Amino acid sequence: MPFNVTAKNVALDGLDESASAGIKYVGVHQVSDPGTGATANAGEANGGSPAYARVAVTWGASASGQKTNTNAFAIDVPAGSYAFITLWNTASGNTGTQYLGYLPLNGTVKGVGTVDSAGVTSDAIQSAAHGLANNDRVMLFKVLGESLPAGLSEGTIYYVVSATTDTFKVSQTSGGSAENITGQGELYFQKVVPETFNAQGQITVAAGALVLDATAL
Structure with a gap:
């Protein structure tokens, strides 16, 4: 709504x-x-x-x-x-x-991301000019009452991996394997700097x- x-x-x-x-x-x-x-x-x-x-x-x-x-x-x-x-x-x-x-x-770096069918295949989140870099820490949140794309969890502090200008992946360890995303959807992300x-x-x-x-x- x-x-x-x-x-x-x-x-x-x-x-x-x-x-x-x-x-x-x-x-x-x-x-x-x-x-x-x-x-x-x-x-x-x-x-x-x-x-x-x-x-x-x-x-x-x-x-x-x-x-x-x-x-x-x-x-x-x-x-x-x-x-x-x-x-x-x-x-x-x-x-x-x-x-x-x-x-x-x-958490000044934040924005909206999407996972489409290609993102499910590649485990990548699409977000134009997201401003994140590898090894940044980030949290993912639901938007508009929807669920996060399957395979991702709210409350987990992820590490950014395989970042490009408009896409990024997340891992539970620094430089680790990307989380396996199994469903499409939207999300809100926010950087965390402990x-x-x-x-x-x-x-x-x-x-x-x-x-x-x-x-x-």
């Missing part, structure tokens, strides 16, 4: 921090899928000195089917590898009403760096 831009903006503004059920805080998740269930999967950062804590976020008005943060902030994290910014209604808790979703960390800390550190987020994007709906 496609929505026009007006509807997308209205829906996104329902997630504003001023809304009772909106996104008021953001957190950090390790390199494991936070999931899209009522509660986040295990993996939220924990501990450290200064201790990790979710931080408050403010959002600008939605425009062109997108909504971005207006405040810059830093999140203290203990040593570890982190790949996601998680979205929350409260500063603590994960019991079924607080968790609202996630964004891939540093950050690793050998000691206590901070993940910094600039104003405008978090994008709630409804353009694929």
Whole structure:
């Protein structure tokens, strides 16, 4: 069910921090899928000195089917590898009403891809000028309520392999064999750039760096 831009903006503004059920805080998740269930999967950062804590976020008005943060902030994290910014209604808790979703960390490269009959044969995703390179890490998402092309999984952090200007393949290992795609379909992809800390550190987020994007709906 496609929505026009007006509807997308209205829906996104329902997630504003001023809304009772909106996104008021953001957190950090390790390199494991936070999931899209009522509660986040295990993996939220924990501990450290200064201790990790979710931080408050403010959002600008939605425009062109997108909504971005207006405040810059830093999140203290203990040593570890982190790949996601998680979205929350409260500063603590994960019991079924607080968790609202996630964004891939540093995921500025994103777009739509398709798998046609030729792509099923070659295990390739078509996406004009996609901007991905071999060994980039990427997540794949459903679009318009459809299922992903058979053979691909939402929540898996893939490695890009065999990238050309307009096509790419994905593998579960760096430089590994391409996933066997067995069905046609469409998808939305977003690059993930994990950050690793050998000691206590901070993940910094600039104003405008978090994008709630409804353009694929």
